[in-house]
Amino acid sequence: MLTQRFVIPSRALPVPGVPALRDPGMSVGEGYAVWGGVVSAATAYPRRRISDSIRDVADLIVPPMCDGCRTHGSPWCESCQEDLARLSWVRPVSVRPCPTPHGLPPVVAAGPYEDVLRRAIVAYKDGGRSSLQSVLAPLLAASLRTVMPSREALSLEAEADEIVVPAPSSVRSTRARGERPVAALVRSAAGRLAAPPHVLDALVVVRRVSDQSGLTAGERAGNVQGAYAVTARHTRGLAGRTVVIADDVMTTGATLVEATRALTAAGAHVVGAAVIAATARRGG
Ligand SMILES: [Zn+2]
Numbered sequence: 001m002l003t004q005r006f007v008i009p010s011r012a013l014p015v016p017g018v019p020a021l022r023d024p025g026m027s028v029g030e031g032y033a034v035w036g037g038v039v040s041a042a043t044a045y046p047r048r049r050i051s052d053s054i055r056d057v058a059d060l061i062v063p064p065m066c067d068g069c070r071t072h073g074s075p076w077c078e079s080c081q082e083d084l085a086r087l088s089w090v091r092p093v094s095v096r097p098c099p100t101p102h103g104l105p106p107v108v109a110a111g112p113y114e115d116v117l118r119r120a121i122v123a124y125k126d127g128g129r130s131s132l133q134s135v136l137a138p139l140l141a142a143s144l145r146t147v148m149p150s151r152e153a154l155s156l157e158a159e160a161d162e163i164v165v166p167a168p169s170s171v172r173s174t175r176a177r178g179e180r181p182v183a184a185l186v187r188s189a190a191g192r193l194a195a196p197p198h199v200l201d202a203l204v205v206v207r208r209v210s211d212q213s214g215l216t217a218g219e220r221a222g223n224v225q226g227a228y229a230v231t232a233r234h235t236r237g238l239a240g241r242t243v244v245i246a247d248d249v250m251t252t253g254a255t256l257v258e259a260t261r262a263l264t265a266a267g268a269h270v271v272g273a274a275v276i277a278a279t280a281r282r283g284g
Contacts, residue, residue, distance in 0.1 A: 067123035068116045075131045083116040092146040095278040097253045104253045105270050108146045109278035110139040113249050117277050125181050140189035143274035147244050167247035167259050168203040186246040202234035220254040228258050230266040239267030250278045
């Protein structure tokens with residue numbers, strides 16, 4: 001009889017490598033134990049050898065925390081995924097902020113920037129939770145499909161016409177290692193389209209900008225005006241090309257306006273923008 005004791009989550013959350021918890025043949029209390037309760041490993045894992053479960057046990061002792069609801073068990077629990085599915089709009093819709101800033105291209109969003117969707121975006125972008133890319137990318141892909149409906153009719157070998165350009169990430173939200181979070185998300189989303197468009201990480205921040213949160217619409221516009229530019233090595237590739245901008249969130253639209261200005265200055269034709277979430281009212 002194994003005497004090591006540990007805790008398991010209060011809900012039947014997906015725990016990597018522990019299918020037995022959701023096995024109908026399992027019996028631990030009502031099927032799962034209460035968080036903070038204690039069960040014996042022999043009871044919880046009747047068919048698993050301890051040598052196979054060392055990593056699982058470690059995960060259970062210090063289980064990951066869900067970024068959506070702060071319960072322990074997985075970085076993103078099934079309950080939050082269900083909430084996200086309910087919160088997201090049936091299909092991406094056209095959104096525009098009020099007031100609508102001059103120079104804003106047509107924008108499509110997959111859901112409102114609130115509740116569980118907001119928590120997922122913040123955790124991914126500012127919290128370094130790269131695992132949430134798989135949660136958010138399908139939503140951004142849906143927005144991209146709406147902005148570029150013709151792509152779904154193209155074959156994979158078709159000549160790519162549109163280019164997708166991620167909005168530039170601020171220094172604050174740029175990870176110390178690897179690709180910028182928004183750019184990585186955009187690449188993942190673009191790859192989910194039937195005919196994946198070419199993603200060009202062409203925009204950079206060329207002057208210091210303040211954190212946009214807490215600023216009014218007018219202050220946000222002034223904060224980012226003239227702040228973006230197309231990198232020298234991408235300027236030639238963008239001239240005369242049709243471009244869709246992709247970003248995580250639209251609030252006042254100031255970022256998308258500035259991105260449009262910089263891309264247009266490089267000779268690109270910006271036809272729209274795709275975002276995961278928007279604070280703007282729907283319509284238009
Ligand atoms: Zn959760």
